[in-house]
Amino acid sequence: MRILNDSDEIAAAAGSELGVSHWIEINQDRIDMFADATGDRQWIHVDPERAAEGPFGATIAHGYLTLSLLPFLGAQVFAFAGERARVNYGLNRVRFMTPVLVGSKVRLRVEVLDVQDIEKGQQVTLQHTVEIEGSEKPACIAETVTLLMEASA
Template structure:
């Protein structure tokens, strides 16, 4: 895991890859729990019998399930040290490039695209690439913006 210790180190990380997480399996239980939590019970995600006849030959993870793994997998790759408040500011761009079939394993690769000083701290733009083990294309590429705010700012 890479730890970015202060403002200067965070700023210097722009344009660098922070690292890669370990693989995690996307099983049907995880997909079903996400479906229950979001109310998105579309058959392609939760009906194994019908999905077997569908375009991917099996159930697939929700795109937003894949996206929701960014904080969990990203925490294996990097951390911002110190007493900074870390706030999700938004997403500039998200693309779902390939389906994540049930039983697949995914991991995340994180790169710092840009670091900008702001009044209350720093704005960090990170590119998260969710890779599928053995896949030709990534499952997802997401450009996320995080605000790092100093205490009392």
């Protein structure tokens, strides 16, 4: 895991890859729990028998389930040290490139795209690429914006 200790290290990381997480399996239990939490119980996610006859040949993870894994997988890749508040500011762009079939393994690759000084600290734009084991195309590419704000701000 890469730890970015201060504003200078964070700024210097712009344009570089921070690293890659471990692989995790996307099993049906995880998909079903996400469906229960969100109310999105579309058959392509939760009905293995029907999904076997559907367009993907098996159930697939929700796109938003894949997106929701960014904090968990990202914590394996990098951390911002210090006492600054870390706030999700938003997403610039999200694309779901390839469905994640049940039983697939995914991991996260993180790159720092941009770092801007702001009045209260720094704004960091990260590119998160969720890769599927054995697939040339990623499951998801998401550009996130995080604010790192000084405690006194």
